[in-house]
Amino acid sequence: MGTAPATRTMPLAKRMRRWFSPLDLMCIPAVVYLLFNNYIPMYGLVIAFKKIDFSKGLYGGPWVGLKNFVYLFKTPDAWLMTRNTILYNLAFILIMNFLGVAVGIILSEILAKRATKVYQTTILLPQLISIIIVANLVYGFLSLSSGVVNKTILPMLGLEAIDFYSSPVYWPFILTGVNIWGGIGYASLLYYASIIGIDRELYDAAYVDGASKFRQIRYITMPMLKPTVVMLVIMAVGRIFSSNFGLFYQVPMNSGPLIKVTQTIDTYVFRGLMQNNNIPMSSAAGAYQSVVGLVTVLLANYFVRLIDRDSALM
Amino acid sequence: MQRRLHRTFSPGQIALHLVMIGFMLAALVPFLLMIMSSFTDEDILLKYGYTLFPSKFSLYAYYYLFVADAVTILRSYAVTLGVTASGTMLSLLLTPMMGYALSRKDYRKRGVLTFYIFFTMLFNGGLVPQYLMYTQILHIKNTFAALIVPNLLISAFSILLMKSYFVLNIHPALIEAAKMDGGGEFYIFFRIVMPLSTPILATMGLMTGIGYWNDWMNGLYYISNAKFFSLQVLLNRILANLSFLRQYGNELGFNIPLPSTAIRMAMATIGSVPILVLYPFFQKYFVKGISLGGVKG
Structure with missing residues (x-):
């Protein structure tokens, strides 16, 4: 009886490690950095199709289609x-x-x-x-x-x-x-x-x-x-x-x-x-x-x- | 030997040398002009303009910068040094870390993550969305982070460069052996992989350092408080508006005439001397870094 929790936690820890390994940890800083430095600005291109209205948040203005272009x-x-x-x-x-x-x-x-x-x-x-x-x-x-x-x-x-x-x-x-x-x-x-x-x-x-x-x-x-x-x-x-x-x-x-x-x-x-x-x-x-x-x-x-x-x- | 010597000094060879000496002078003369002008007497400059061989030397521009207006210059030097050192070290930690993870054949997410990195080299949002993100979401304006983080800290290119270096130079058996001995991933990375990669780390560190030393764009976009002006940003301000020094400087209350013609050259000299001085000694790494394509002026 006393060994049951151990046998159950072992695979869980292993599964955890599979899901999130130390190598993932090594990647996190660069991944987060590129998310902010590159990917959010890519999404930010939508503002070219919007009317800027900072009171509604950065990307919250109404769509204007291709008007700006x-x-x-x-x-x-x-x-x-x-x-x-x-x-x-x-x-x-x-x-x-x-x-x-x-x-x-x-x-x-x-x-x-x-x-x-x-x-x-x-x-x-x-x-x-x-x-x-x-x-x-x-x-x-x-x-x-x-x-x-x-x-x-x-x-x-x-x-x-x-x-x-x-x-x-x-x-x-x-x-x-x-x-x-x-x-x-x-x-x-x-x-x-x-x-x-x-x-x-x-x-x-x-x-x-x-x-x-x-x-x-x-x-x-x-x-x-x-x-x-x-x-x-x-x-x-x-x-x-x-x-x-x-x-x-x-x-x-x-x-x-x-x-x-x-x-x-x-x-x-x-x-x-x-x-x-x-x-x-x-x-x-x-x-x-x-x-x-x-x-x-x-x-x-x-x-x-x-x-x-x-x-x-x- | 005789024949070889003869060929080394043939007219053809001499012509080739002359062409290259021409290119070499073209590369060097502007810097000489800058340095000589910064030591030229202001009256001579006003009369004859910048020359390679001034008739009267003067240290007045440097006196102005380092004594009369010491706070502005020394502070900007400190900002540049601090930003360059901390940015380069942080970059040299985070970039190889991800490069290493991606170099491991047994890392299951390497395909997806490599593409995640690679895609940023193909497509970018450009200045406007990036500027708005950093100012409206991260509120980075007038902080040291503004000089360190945007665009300079980690580049997709250098991650992929590190990755291929590790793939070619770190044998998987080495990592297996370390694992057998009970070494964790971080132990392996810091104690085995990094020490084995000093050549590429030196090259990359030098290039990243130059990137920080030379950067003026982040300062132009995100800095308006003179407290955070790096050397290049200050120089940029001075170029745009020479009276800037008089407006923001002179915090010590000195009121002496501004040697405006010499001072811009003195500032430029101060801003480039570390690179000009280090270059001959580290040229091996510089040349390697440049040939890898990892530098932008």
Whole structure:
């Protein structure tokens, strides 16, 4: 009789352990974190389809259907921010991959490996600096009153000073330049790594056959890099509707006259939320970005999967 | 050997070096300009602008920041250090913990939970719902949590990174053996798995730390009280409005002219010097972290 409770509790404890194990306990903090940080905001996208009424709670306002979206897409802003986001991304993808391959090849061709290491480490440095400081560095060059360009370079060439922070024409080039400056180290590192992975025997055979360096690059390195390039480009295209908020907001110093060439979806959402107090438009633009972004990422992933299963996200 | 030396110094090689030296200078010169300008005399700056080789040096900008306006700067340094240290440590505890659970082949919920993690990489609610959630539901505004928690603490990407590291590097037999000896799951995790993973933990810690050190977005969204300004947030305010220092600073009652041209460069120097100084020593981990894709500037 006395042993009965013990035999009954044993399987129960075991069942408890099955239902809730120490491994579950290990997962709880991260699961709860992502619930709040990511999943509740996903549900929160419903506010784009609602009228905000904080007196009825965060998600309690009445439904308005697609009204916010219809209104958003009637404004010229919608077209402008979409165009800017896509065009900047296309320029970044093209130039970054082209230069990344070029620098990767140069690094792999340099015989003094210690020098290669120094170059590689140095060009990675800008990646680690906050965009606030990068914006300040850019200001050091472009400021009207004290920038190097206006105070030293242009006077030396006998040219008039340029007020960069109110001249939109220059900014597509400036922003592309800053983006390349920050990212070239990473891009070239990726390509350098895949060049190093190419079988050396191919080059030795080509050398024996009398192929020049240029021919080796043209007929061995480039074709072997092609899959990597294709993969990286497709993945970047998957993110074509998102932009680096800091680059487009901080680097132009949030300058009003530049809005036409610096407004991307992310800066629009931010300005709507934090500055213009226009939550309906801001949330509609954000929801538009989230949904279109999901579609492009899934499409990109689908194409990556067609080419190489192992590189796909799922 | 002769032939090799000859090739190392061939015109082709020299041309390649020149191109790379160009890239290297492009990466470094802006930082040199920043540092030199921060030490330049304000009058010289007003006359000739920022230059790499100023004709007159001055420590006035640093004097202003560290003596006249010491409270603002030192407090923001303390905030940044505190947030970076606590955020990184917490992240280095919670991220591998879940990564480890997911790496265990005998954990039955790993499929569902891996997808739960993974899905956040595909789809997100974006700024507005997240901002409203943190401000209206969790009421995080003007707290230290606002600088630590949103978006930085745990990322799906690093959980999956840890998971694959454990799958590749921790042999299941090791865990079986520890279990035979009567070790509980937490004992195994802390005493066996974590010590065996120091390389990836160092890399991840460094990247997470830089993420915290560099972060200004959480400060921009959730902080309005100057008490909680981190270095980057303060710098952001100063960039947006140089008179900010005069408005909120000067708590000691100093009333000396603000060297506004030099000061922004001095602030930027203060904000980046730790990274610039640490970089050469830890570059192995930095380069590894960057190549894993775990850093955002």
